[in-house]
Amino acid sequence: EPEVTQTPSHQVTQMGQEVILRCVPISNHLYFYWYRQILGQKVEFLVSFYNNEISEKSEIFDDQFSVERPDGSNFTLKIRSTKLEDSAMYFCASKGTGYSPLHFGNGTRLTVT
């Protein structure tokens, strides 16, 4: 069965550095998402992306964050000038058209030191 793949599985970075989290959605999917889960807390919606543009974003998704689909297969989340509180598990998800379920990647655990 096709999968959503995320790399790296674990990223450690220093405060103030920029990180790029990478996702390869399922190939025929059209809707792409990023979510965040701080350790011990619930999953939070960050952003959705469709037709090469952001379709929805949460209040968490401020100017520090950006998303891109640079080459038709990868879907990236960039976090500029990371803060300690950005430490979390970041999940990518994708879905096909219409009323179809989400498919999640296994997540990238980001640790900001």
Place this chain on the structure above:
Amino acid sequence: KNEVEQSPQNLTAQEGEFITINCSYSVGISALHWLQQHPGGGIVSLFMLSSGKKKHGRLIATINIQEKHSSLHITASHPRDSAVYICAVTKGFGNNNDMRFGAGTRLTVKP
């Protein structure tokens, strides 16, 4: 107030028991999702529903739109069912993709 509330927070059962996890929501939704999160952190979508009932193997999900309530049932529970079960809703309608998540129910099934 949280838009998605789950109960219980933690649940311990003996193998073979029938399990029910409840979810209530307070916003207009286009779909409700039940997700399973394994100890390693990965998330799997179990069900997406907007009305009625769905069944997959030993799992059953129901939703009552009028009461804004959904339940996830597991029949003949097994230790491999041990995981965190998360209820989530897609808010609004049309192209709205904003999802809100419950805090999860940690299920432990003992042999």
